[in-house]
Amino acid sequence: MNIIVLNSKRGHSRTLPVPRHWPWMLAGVFLLLPVLVAVGTYQLIYHVSDQPEFTPVMTERFAEQLHEQQLALADLDQLSQEQFRALTLKLAQAQARLVRLDALGERLVEVADVGSDEFDFSTIPGLGGPESADEGASYELPSFMEAVDQMTATLERRERQLEILEDLLADKQIEDQTWLSGRPLSKGWMSSRYGRRSDPFTGRVAWHKGVDFAGKVGTPIIATGSGVVTFSGERSGYGKMVEINHGNGITTRYGHAAELVVESGEIVRTGDTIAKVGNSGRSTGPHVHYEVLKNGAQVNPQPYIYRARR
Template sequence: MNIILLNSKRGHSRTFSLPRFLPLIALGVLVALPVLVGVGAYWVSYRVAPPSYTDAVAERFQANLRAQADEVVELKRLSEEQIRALTLKLADAQARLTRLDALGERLVDVAGIDSDEFDFGAELAVGGPEPAESSAFTPPSFMAELDALTNTLERREQQLNILEDLLADRHLENETFLAGRPIVQGWMSSRFGRRTDPFSGKLAWHEGVDFAGKDGSDIVATAAGVVTYAGKRSGYGRLVEINHGNGISTRYGHAKDVLVKVGDIVRTGDVVARMGSSGRSTGPHVHYEVLKNGRQVNPHPYIYRARR
């Protein structure tokens, strides 16, 4: 290879001859130099800078893996314990539901209610259109059992609440049902209606029924109600008056002692007074009246009818 140099001032040229292998040497230098620089930089960084992966890093990574594995085992143990506890609670709830059904059926039988109206063994009648999202998530069978049990308990609760209301109404109706005599021991000494007045000897209208008996014997309420009068009243002596609702009231006159006060709630058969001869009376007895909408009516139909 020849190199020619030209001199513009003097107007002559000069030629230099180069060896033929010189371009190959230059090319080799240009290729080898970057490789050598890269290898040198790698060697320096490896010797001077600490390596990114060491035995300590590996040990720390393995320790994290072991801790995570222990946490998974503990979570599995806790989950199994919770599932066992839920299973026991589910079994207990099912047993309680069985007893609740038996109680409901017994109450229906005792109350004399049509079993078709309160069938504790039948499924709850429900329905509705299919949801738009038919691909909804389906819970596991255990959760489905819990949901079914919850729905059944809610249905039983509704049925028993309604049954309780019906029984309470029936019990209240039975308690306020007027029937029987206002005494425990004694006899009827004067009937309702026209009679000869024991003081004047003239015909008079008797607005109640008299029951004679032993002085101080019990006078009882013939139905449940609220005491609206308890004290002395002209002609009656010591009087107890009870409001039974639905426009029905009863009066118990000529008592020796009054055992209740206004506002007291009494039940059927409660002792409200002691038999005496207070007021316009010829001897120990109770003057018994039945009032309907404020007017005296014949007590005989109430006295002789059977109690519910």
């Protein structure tokens, strides 16, 4: 490769020989020169320059991000403490309800007369079952608050159920207490049955509306069921009499007493003394005339006398 040089003044030309590798060297210089300039400028700015505008901006940005993170951490800590306090309060309330439910359960067991070995609130019930086919499947545990809320809802349902059961058992207990059974005298004998008989005063056939129990004067007359005293005083034919309303349309009468020991409006229980055997009214001797009325009409007291007490 040659380079031709022309001289405009003299009109001469001169040819200069150029080695073959020189063009490649020139091309390499022109290509590497910008790269070297750029690298040098970067090194100069990075190592030598103080970066009067870049460093403060970055520092301020980092400070703002750090402050935001600190605020977020503070909010998260406060939220965690609030949730922990709420969780602690709910757990305490749940424990108090569990104690109350245990006490209520024990009371129901006592009222219902259920064996403690069959219904024991003091032990954890046995649980179990075969392993599920998807036992290894992924399962996401609920949050503590959600679990506590579910437990609280379960306790509320059980509490309502137990309260309903308590009401039912209380009604059953009241029914048991008003259950008529037994004789109105603890000591004495049946001297006249219910139904047709000869009238002791006229000798004619008459209908005896109750049962007579003979006994000594002053023997306690007892209530055959719990109820409310609706009458206590003198009544024609009965002498001194006590009448007790037991509910469900059932009423009992105790006549010919020598002394009355209860007054109208009093509440009596089964076995309470309500009067004492006498000979008042239309009577031939000391005894108690015992009647059972159902919806206002006298019925045979004997099925009630011979039924077992609850």
